Each structure stands twice: as structure tokens, then as C-alpha cells.
Amino acid sequence: MDSAWDKLKGHQEQRDLFSRSLANRRLSHAYVLAGQDGIGKSRFGRLLAQSLFCRNSPPESLDACGECRACRSFDAGSWPDYIEVGLPPGKNEIPIAAIAGSAEKRGREGLCFELSMTPQASERRIAIINDAHRMNAEGANALLKTLEEPPAQALILLISDSPDSLLPTIRSRCQVVRFFPLSTEDTIQILLNEEMTDSEQEARTVAEVCNGSITSAQQLLNPELRELRNTLERGLIKLEKLNPIETSREITNAIEKMSSGTDEQRQNTQWMLRFLGDLLNQQLRKLTQGDLADPLHKRFGVRSGADLVADLLDRVLTASFQIDANSPVKLVLETLFDDLARMMRIGPTSAR
Ligand SMILES: [Zn+2]
Numbered sequence: 030m031d032s033a034w035d036k037l038k039g040h041q042e043q044r045d046l047f048s049r050s051l052a053n054r055r056l057s058h059a060y061v062l063a064g065q066d067g068i069g070k071s072r073f074g075r076l077l078a079q080s081l082f083c084r085n086s087p088p089e090s091l092d093a094c095g096e097c098r099a100c101r102s103f104d105a106g107s108w109p110d111y112i113e114v115g116l117p118p119g120k121n122e123i124p125i126a127a128i129a130g131s132a133e134k135r136g137r138e139g140l141c142f143e144l145s146m147t148p149q150a151s152e153r154r155i156a157i158i159n160d161a162h163r164m165n166a167e168g169a170n171a172l173l174k175t176l177e178e179p180p181a182q183a184l185i186l187l188i189s190d191s192p193d194s195l196l197p198t199i200r201s202r203c204q205v206v207r208f209f210p211l212s213t214e215d216t217i218q219i220l221l222n223e224e225m226t227d228s229e230q231e232a233r234t235v236a237e238v239c240n241g242s243i244t245s246a247q248q249l250l251n252p253e254l255r256e257l258r259n260t261l262e263r264g265l266i267k268l269e270k271l272n273p274i275e276t277s278r279e280i281t282n283a284i285e286k287m288s289s290g291t292d293e294q295r296q297n298t299q300w301m302l303r304f305l306g307d308l309l310n311q312q313l314r315k316l317t318q319g320d321l322a323d324p325l326h327k328r329f330g331v332r333s334g335a336d337l338v339a340d341l342l343d344r345v346l347t348a349s350f351q352i353d354a355n356s357p358v359k360l361v362l363e364t365l366f367d368d369l370a371r372m373m374r375i376g377p378t379s380a381r
Contacts, residue, residue, distance in 0.1 A: 033083075033093035033100065034076055037069060038215035043206055047077060048091040057204045058179035061161070063192040064208030067244025071159055073208070074186040078111055078155040079103045081184070088152070099151065109149040112140050115159030115188075119292050123164045129171035141175045144183040153182050161187035162194035169196050176202040210241020219243055225250055238307065248300055253287040257297065258304045265308055269324045269373055273366035280366075281359050291358075298358050302349045306342060313338045329376060336377035344368055 034044070043062075050056045062070040076093060080086055082103055085094040093100055102108045114127040126132075130139035144154050158164070164172065176185070176199060185203075189195060192205060211219070216236035217229070225247060226232050239245040248254055260283050264276035280301060288294040315323050316334045325334035348365040352358065 031095060033079055033095040034091075037072060037076060038219050039211050040069060040073055040208060043073065043208060044091065046206065051089050051091050054089065056184065058183060059176055059185040059187070059203040061187045061189060061192050061195065061200065061203045061205045062208060063189055063205055065210055065240070065242055066190040067242035067246075068208055068211050069243070070188045070190075070208050071157065074157045074188055075103075075113075077186070078157065078184075081153055081155060082108060082110065082151050110151050110154045112143050112154070112156040113159070114140055114156070116163055121163060123158070123160065123168055125165060125168045125171070128158075128164060128168040139171075141171050144175060144185065145180050148182055153184055154180070155184045155186070157186045157188060159188045161189045162191045169199060173199055173202075211243070212241065213237055216241060216243065216246060220246055220250075254297070254300055257283050257287065257301055261301060261304050262308065265305075267324070268312070269328070271366065271370045271373060273363075273370040277362045277366040281362050284358065294358050295352050295355075298352050298362070299349060302345055302352070305345050309338055309342050309345065313342075333377050337372065340372055340378050341369055344372065 037044075047056075062074055064070055077091070079093040079100060080091050081088070082099040083093040084097040084099050086092040095101075095104070099108060103111060114123060116123055126139060128140050129135055130137055130142060136142060140156050140158070144156055146154065148154050158172075172185075173196065175183075179185070187195070187199075187203060192200065213233075213236045216239060217232045220226055220232040220236065220243075221229065226235070231250070235246045235249045239249055249258075257280070260279055264279060265271065284294055284297050284301065288297050312323070312325065313335060316326055316331055316338065319331065320326060323334070325337060328334070329337060344365065348361050351361045
């Protein structure tokens, strides 16, 4: 039998864990699938749900044929016993209506209500909440009530890259299953299989810097973002001669040009800051590997040079917090590059 799980790369340990729970008939009512963004947690959750619905796979086995009526209907998004909610596009909060129903129908629709209903086509009702840490207090409290007295036939999967941000009372009622970044080889396979690139060379280059996240890989493969990275590298090529006004103007322009709104501008700015962090980390590696030609090595030696890069990285992190807190992109970048140039001139904090 072909398996729908063939689509999944990695996460064997987690598959084994659920296989064992199913075989022993000890599946819990609620799990948090926790781990970095873009590594396949939602996909894993959907496969788990599909396996429980599949008509060709025994209830105690973690498998799905991909062909029976249940599997096909699940793939088409029309299986009646399955509910999936998450962030609406461009929003950073899961609407309360999705969890507990609209104001007029509070408690009579939404995820918690649907979970309480008798399954229509199978033995279970299964719900996935993507980015579960993005529920607001009201949504979280509604879910908590369901978790306190879970309907017998319900299975709830909370997907989160920030499980510590979940209400502790929610977390304590779920079994937390940790997921880890994809290996470079698995990442390459996914990028090629899903035709995100047709060049094996490019797939490898991206896989080596995306930290095992397909979301990051996808962003890195975006031509505009690639161009932004090049612009940044050009601006920083002589870190010690960084021209803050010119660099921040060039980067700000590039970000404005590639973004259609302020939300996208913020997101692309965060990417740029991540690239900047990568570049500084590369610099740090060269320095500690004793690259004598490295300008920081020449000026400060290894120890102070490394301290300086740590200071610069700290400053980049601050900029990232400012963007998260809705500070204007242009202003954040101007002060950032200005500070970086000044820090380069006067050396590490520890030397002052
Ligand atoms: Zn099936």
C-alpha cells in the first residue's frame, strides 16, 4: 500500500511515538506539536488526522492509504469530522470566532462547539490549531474549557513554534511533542520534490543556510529577497568603511520596492535583519578560525574582534524587536546602520 506519509520527510522519532500510542490505544486528547516554523509540523498533524480517518488502515496503525473515500475527502478538505483553524492572511491573531463562534453564536459554532458534536463519518473529531500561541485570551480560555473536559471522541492538535507563549494551563493539559529542524539532505529533497527549484546546486546552497526550515528556504528562493541579500552584502563588504547613510537608503529603497504594504515591509525588514545576522556570524567564524586577512582581526585581534561582532549582533537584535513593536522601518534602519558604523569606529564595549 502506498502511504500518504511518503510526502513527509524526517520526524521519524515523532512518528514512532504516535505509532506506539496508537498501538497501545493510549492516544491522548490533546497534543502540542512544538518546534521551529516551516519544518512540517502542520503537515505531520494532518497526516496523523488522516491516518485516524483512513478506512484502509486499522485504527491502531499510523498510516493512511491516500485512496479511500475518507482519504480523498480529507485531501479535498471536505471531511466532516476535521476542523483546522489558524491565522487569517496578514493577521497576527486567531479570531475568537474561529475558536468559540461569532458574537451572535458564541458557543454554538466554532472549533470548540464542533469538537463537542458526535462524529458524522468516523470515530473521532479532530481539530488542528495552527500558530496556537496566537489565540487571544478569550480564545485561549474557551479552548481551556474544552481541554478541561475533553469530549470522548475529540483529538486536538496545537501547532506552535512558540509553545512557551501558550497559557500554562493549556500546556499542562496537553502532551508536548517536540519537532526538530529538517536535515540538509531532507531539505534538499523537499525543495526538489515540490519544485521550489529545479537546480540541485541552488537547493543545496539554500538548504545549508535555511536552518532546516522550508519557510525560510522558500523566502531565500524568492528572487527579490535574493537581490536584497546581495545589496546588503555589497553595502557591508567593507564593514570597517560602512557608509551608514548610503547603505540604509539603499536597503530601505529595496525593501519598499519589493513590498506591497507595511506588513510586508516589516516582514522583509525582518528577513534583511536575519541576513545581516548571518553575515555577522560568518564574520565571527572567520575571525575565530584565525583568518589573519580579516579586517577585524587586524584591527582588534580575535578576542576584541569577537566582542565587537557580539555587540553588533546585539544591536541587530534590538532593531528586530523595534520592527516587531511597529517602529517605522526607515527610522529603525537609519539608526541601526548609523550605530553599526559608530560601533565599528570605536571598537567593542568591553574595550571602552
Ligand atoms: Zn485511506
